[in-house]
Amino acid sequence: MLRRIEWIRECGNFEDYRWGSSLPELARINVIYGPNGMGKTSLATAFDGARQLDEGFKRISLDVEESGARRSTNGAEDPIFDRLHVFSDGFTARSHRFHEGSPNIDAVLTLGEKTAEAEEKIPALRVELATRIDARDQAKKDKAAAERAITQARERVSKAVVGDLSRVEGYRTRGSYSSGVVARKYAGDRTDWAELSPKDLAAKKTFVSADKPEPLDSDSFTLGVPAGLKVRSESLLKSTPVTIVLDTLRTHPEATAWVSEGRALHKESGVCLYCGSALSNARKHDIEQHFSDAVASVEADLDSLAKELASIRSDSDELVRRVPARGLFFEDLREQYDSASKGVLKQAAELNTWIDSLAKRVKAKRANVLGAVVSEVDDAPDVDGADLEKVRDTHNKRVDDHAALLIKAARGLESHHLKAEEATVDAQTKACDDAEETRLTAAARIEEIETEIASLENVEGDPTPTAEVLTREVARLLGRSELTFLSRDGKYVVTRDGEPAIGLSAGERTAIALVHFLEGVARHDASQGKPIVVIDDPVSSLDSNVFMGISTYIWSEAVARDHVEQVVVLTHNFDLFKQWDVQIESMHRNGALKKSHPAELYELKSRHITRNGRTRREPVLVPWPESKAVRKKVRSSYHHAFIAVAHAKRKLLEDDSLENRLDAQLLFPNVIRRLLESFLAFKRPEWVGDFTDSMRKAGQLLDESGYKGDSAALRQQLTRYAHAYSHSQTPETDGLVSPDEIGGAISSVFVFMDQLDHAHFVGLCTVVGVDPATLLPEQPQVEEATSQESEVSAKHDPQRQRGPRSS
Numbered sequence: 001m002l003r004r005i006e007w008i009r010e011c012g013n014f015e016d017y018r019w020g021s022s023l024p025e026l027a028r029i030n031v032i033y034g035p036n037g038m039g040k041t042s043l044a045t046a047f048d049g050a051r052q053l054d055e056g057f058k059r060i061s062l063d064v065e066e067s068g069a070r071r072s073t074n075g076a077e078d079p080i081f082d083r084l085h086v087f088s089d090g091f092t093a094r095s096h097r098f099h100e101g102s103p104n105i106d107a108v109l110t111l112g113e114k115t116a117e118a119e120e121k122i123p124a125l126r127v128e129l130a131t132r133i134d135a136r137d138q139a140k141k142d143k144a145a146a147e148r149a150i151t152q153a154r155e156r157v158s159k160a161v162v163g164d165l166s167r168v169e170g171y172r173t174r175g176s177y178s179s180g181v182v183a184r185k186y187a188g189d190r191t192d193w194a195e196l197s198p199k200d201l202a203a204k205k206t207f208v209s210a211d212k213p214e215p216l217d218s219d220s221f222t223l224g225v226p227a228g229l230k231v232r233s234e235s236l237l238k239s240t241p242v243t244i245v246l247d248t249l250r251t252h253p254e255a256t257a258w259v260s261e262g263r264a265l266h267k268e269s270g271v272c273l274y275c276g277s278a279l280s281n282a283r284k285h286d287i288e289q290h291f292s293d294a295v296a297s298v299e300a301d302l303d304s305l306a307k308e309l310a311s312i313r314s315d316s317d318e319l320v321r322r323v324p325a326r327g328l329f330f331e332d333l334r335e336q337y338d339s340a341s342k343g344v345l346k347q348a349a350e351l352n353t354w355i356d357s358l359a360k361r362v363k364a365k366r367a368n369v370l371g372a373v374v375s376e377v378d379d380a381p382d383v384d385g386a387d388l389e390k391v392r393d394t395h396n397k398r399v400d401d402h403a404a405l406l407i408k409a410a411r412g413l414e415s416h417h418l419k420a421e422e423a424t425v426d427a428q429t430k431a432c433d434d435a436e437e438t439r440l441t442a443a444a445r446i447e448e449i450e451t452e453i454a455s456l457e458n459v460e461g462d463p464t465p466t467a468e469v470l471t472r473e474v475a476r477l478l479g480r481s482e483l484t485f486l487s488r489d490g491k492y493v494v495t496r497d498g499e500p501a502i503g504l505s506a507g508e509r510t511a512i513a514l515v516h517f518l519e520g521v522a523r524h525d526a527s528q529g530k531p532i533v534v535i536d537d538p539v540s541s542l543d544s545n546v547f548m549g550i551s552t553y554i555w556s557e558a559v560a561r562d563h564v565e566q567v568v569v570l571t572h573n574f575d576l577f578k579q580w581d582v583q584i585e586s587m588h589r590n591g592a593l594k595k596s597h598p599a600e601l602y603e604l605k606s607r608h609i610t611r612n613g614r615t616r617r618e619p620v621l622v623p624w625p626e627s628k629a630v631r632k633k634v635r636s637s638y639h640h641a642f643i644a645v646a647h648a649k650r651k652l653l654e655d656d657s658l659e660n661r662l663d664a665q666l667l668f669p670n671v672i673r674r675l676l677e678s679f680l681a682f683k684r685p686e687w688v689g690d691f692t693d694s695m696r697k698a699g700q701l702l703d704e705s706g707y708k709g710d711s712a713a714l715r716q717q718l719t720r721y722a723h724a725y726s727h728s729q730t731p732e733t734d735g736l737v738s739p740d741e742i743g744g745a746i747s748s749v750f751v752f753m754d755q756l757d758h759a760h761f762v763g764l765c766t767v768v769g770v771d772p773a774t775l776l777p778e779q780p781q782v783e784e785a786t787s788q789e790s791e792v793s794a795k796h797d798p799q800r801q802r803g804p805r806s807s
Contacts (some may be wrong), residue, residue, distance in 0.1 A: 001566050002026050002080070002532060004063035005621075006072060011049070011059045012042025013606075013619050019063075024623055027598040029559055029584060030568040032621070033577040034604030035671065039619035040570040041088070043604070044536035047568075048086035052094075057081055066529070083529050083565075087517045088536040096513055122453060129449045132442045139439035146432035153421040153428070154179035154186075160417040164205055168410045185418055186425055193419040201416060203332040204409045210331065215399045216324050216392050221344050221385025223319050223351065225312060229305075230377050233358055236301050237365050238375030295369050302366040309359045313352060319383060320348050329395050336394075340387035347383040354380055465519040467492060470512070477511040477549040507550075514538060514550060518557045521564060530565035533558050539573050551579055559597065570604075574637035577601075601625070608662035615662065638678035641671050643768045649746050649775055656743065672749060673722035679753055682760070695719045698756065707755050718752060721745050750775040 003025045008014035034040045049056030062073045064080050073080065158179050165171035196204065272279045323344060329337050358377060365373045398405055465473070467487040475481040483501065486493045494501040504512075524531040535558075538550050558567040571577055581601060588594035603624040606617050673691065680687055680694045683701075687694040695715050702711035754761040754776060765772040 001028070001065050002062050002568075003065050003070065005043075006061040006063050006074075008043070008046045008060050009075075011046040013039035013617070014042050014046060015616070015618060017619060020621065023602075023621055024600050025063075026566070026568070027600045028566055029580075029597055029599035030566070030602070031577060031580045031584075031599070032568065032570045032602045032604055033574060033624065034570070034572060034619075036572050038572075038604045038606055040536060040572065040604060042619070044086055044088040044534055044570055045090065047084055047534045048088055048090050050081045051084045051086070052090070079528060080532070083524070083532050084534065085517070085521050085524065085531050086534045086536070087514065087538065088534075091517060092509075092513045095516065096509075125449050125453050129446060129453070132446050132449065136439050136442035136446065139435045139442060143432050143435035143439065146428045146435060149428040150425055150432065151179060153424045154182040157182045157417050157421050160420075161414050164413050164417075165208055165410045168208055168406060171410060171414070182418070185414075186422070186429075190418075190422070193415040193422065195419045196412065196416045201413070204413050206331045207409045208406060208413065212402050213328065213330060213395070213399055215396045216328060217322070218392075218396070219322050221319060221323065221383070221388045221392075223312075223315055223348070223383040223385075225351075225354075225380035225382070226308075229308070230380060232301075233305060233362070233377045234375050236298065236305055237361055237373050237377070239298050240370060240372075298369045299366060302362055302369070306359060306362045306366065309355050309362065313355045313359070316348050316351050316355070316383065319385075320345060323388070324392065329391065330398055333391055333395055333398075336391045337388070340385075340391050344383060344385050344388050347381060350381040351383055354378065465515055469519070470515055473515040473553070474508070474511045477514070477553050478508065479549055483508065510538065510550065514553065518553070521557070522561075524563075526563065530563060532566045532568075533564050534568045534570070536570045537572055538569070539571065539576050547573070547576065548579075551576055555580070555583060574640050578636070617662070636678075637674065638682075639764070639767060641675040641678070642764050644671055645675060645746060645749060646765075646768060646770045646775055649750070650770075652743050652746070653774065672718075672745075675749065676718065676722055676752075679757075679760075683757060691722070692719060695722075698752075701756055702752075705755050714748060714752060717745070717748055747775075747777050751777070 004019045004023075005017070005026075006019055008017040010016075032040065032043075046060045050060050050062075057073065057077050058075045060073070061075050062078070062080065064071050064073065064078070071078075158174055158177055158181070161171055162174050162177050165177075166173075171177050270279050271277070323341050324337075326334055326337055326341075361373050365371070467485040470485040470492065471481075471483070474483055474485070482497050484495045484498075486495070494504075496502070521531050521533055535554060538554060539547050554567075554569065558564045569580065584599045584601075587597060588599070601624045602621045605620055605622060607620050608615055608617050676695070677688075677691055680691075680698060684694070684697070687697060695718065699711045699715040702714065707714075750761070753764075754772070762772050765775065
């Protein structure tokens with residue numbers, strides 16, 4: 001048996017609920033009253049989830065007593081949850097499927113969580129099955145398309161590589177370099193793959209398609225003038241030998257060379273061989289002095305210099321002749337060759353010019369060593385053949401390494417073509433893999449769905465009542481026997497007066513669901529303990545015609561019979577709550593039954609608390625009633641509504657805090673409206689049915705009663721509060737009555753009732769044990785109200801509204 005709800009966390013309204021220390025423990029019979037929005041459904045959901053949801057037990061902790069021993073579930077799995085049977089919207093949604101009938105089509109009802117679930121699942125599974133089959137077939141097509149695209153890309157690579165490398169071994173034919181070879185390449189290492197620039201691509205294509213070139217001579221293309229040549233040349237050109245200068249040669253220096261050559265011919269002769277004149281020894285002595293050894297020495301040096309210059313000139317000419325032809329180089333080296341050879345030829349030409357200029361001056365000096373020539377010599381230019389030699393050496397190395405370079409170039413071209421198609425191959429490979437994964441996933445799910453459908457088509461449902469029992473019990477609950485249930489293929493055909501049932505009412509649906517629910521409870525396997533039953537709001541606002549039938553049926557099945565260990569009934573209907581209170585009170589007059597069937601009554605309220613600067617609403621269970629006197633006198637929802645409003649007023653008088661204002665705010669609009677509707681129905685029964693019109697007519701009663709305030713303002717204020725916000729669906733209180741207006745609004749309710757029927761108002765206060773004076777504003781020392789006073793003034797100062805009271 002459950003003794004306490006120790007805590008509930010994060011379940012609807014129950015964010016962090018804890019059982020009150022002074023709250024009586026749960027008994028064999030428990031009835032909990034709470035207006036709509038207080039958290040009844042959230043409480044039922046917490047119980048239901050503990051059994052139905054995966055890890056739903058983590059949201060609730062129950063204090064359980066079995067065989068005199070107590071234990072706490074403490075948010076963990078516990079056998080007690082297998083004994084929980086919860087009647088709620090969740091149960092109905094899980095276990096009931098009603099296919100609306102028509103005059104020509106049977107209305108079919110499916111009962112049972114397993115059967116209803118199977119019935120609901122199968123159509124969805126069939127839709128999914130068709131979708132999965134389509135997905136599988138499309139995946140096959142997508143995979144085939146991707147495979148074709150991959151094959152085409154491989155063929156393009158094969159064709160391009162063979163086209164470029166047909167002269168290279170291993171790449172000569174499509175047979176040796178097939179798409180299969182390409183496939184293996186894509187499956188291997190791609191680290192060195194790179195696309196080539198157009199220039200590099202063209203160079204490599206030319207290299208692999210050209211014949212093997214011949215090596216070039218390794219001659220030097222560098223030539224320079226020996227060190228000191230410039231200095232020697234300048235020294236010789238400006239030298240003047242110390243000697244006797246013949247007067248004739250001074251006058252005719254151009255004859256110097258002719259005289260010098262004749263010296264040897266006239267050495268032994270006294271007669272000049274050229275002119276026949278006498279040649280004396282004295283003259284011969286003067287000639288010899290003119291052409292002394294110093295002159296001979298200079299002449300010899302000039303001859304040597306001239307010869308050296310001629311040799312350098314010859315070397316320069318030879319160097320120019322040895323420059324290789326452009327066509328002998330690899331094509332990709334020819335641009336470098338052009339630049340290097342141009343430089344060599346230019347420098348050689350400059351060197352030749354320098355040599356020729358210097359040789360000319362040497363020759364002139366040699367002709368007349370005693371004559372003066374320009375002696376200054378410019379720096380000799382060198383021929384730098386390093387760039388040309390480098391190009392030639394590169395060429396020769398390539399010739400030597402041609403085989404290796406050919407393979408390297410071939411692999412470069414191959415990697416270029418592979419890289420060019422890599423993105424396409426990878427994208428299509430991924431598309432192919434994705435399609436295959438989709439196909440496999442779809443195929444696996446198709447198999448699962450087909451197995452699941454076969455299993456669901458043969459599912460055995462949970463316990464359900466027979467058609468006869470369902471017909472009998474529903475008729476007993478409804479008080480009429482127009483509905484008939486016939487069993488067909490595990491379902492029920494529902495007829496109304498022999499015709500297919502159309503439009504089952506909320507009460508009829510509730511009755512059917514309840515019969516099914518309690519049938520399942522009756523068939524519970526009690527070997528591990530009797531069932532514990534929780535019933536959430538069995539009577540909705542639309543079920544007034546079946547109120548007593550449903551209440552009696554629950555009592556007879558869950559209380560009167562002995563197969564249920566404990567029952568918890570949650571209801572928003574105060575009349576049902578009081579009906580059970582009366583039945584419990586009557587049953588407990590028998591001492592034995594009071595001991596065997598102890599009972600507790602609770603009220604589920606909401607309160608506002610402020611924590612960490614945040615004000616929020618939370619549900620709280622409190623014992624009901626507040627006193628024995630109240631229990632005996634309060635017999636209707638009218639009494640209860642008056643108690644609720646009076647209690648809120650009393651709390652505001654004790655502490656006009658925001659939390660108490662927000663708690664009072666929850667009375668608007670439904671409790672206040674119910675109170676005013678009941679009051680006016682008692683006062684003027686013929687007005688029942690139109691609340692707004694009743695309040696409008698009540699304004700006239702206020703005037704007739706001698707009310708000195710603004711009757712129209714009071715009436716409009718109460719109508720707005722009770723009607724404008726009625727049945728609000730929002731859980732947010734900021735969309736309702738402002739907390740600042742709450743106190744005045746509640747006072748207005750009591751002023752209204754007291755003014756129209758003082759005796760009735762005092763009687764209500766007596767029933768609930770409240771001093772009327774505490775509910776009404778204090779009378780002012782001077783009462784004055786004029787027609788010019790605004791509605792707001794009357795609204796916020798209800799005491800100004802009171803006048804002589806009607807009896």
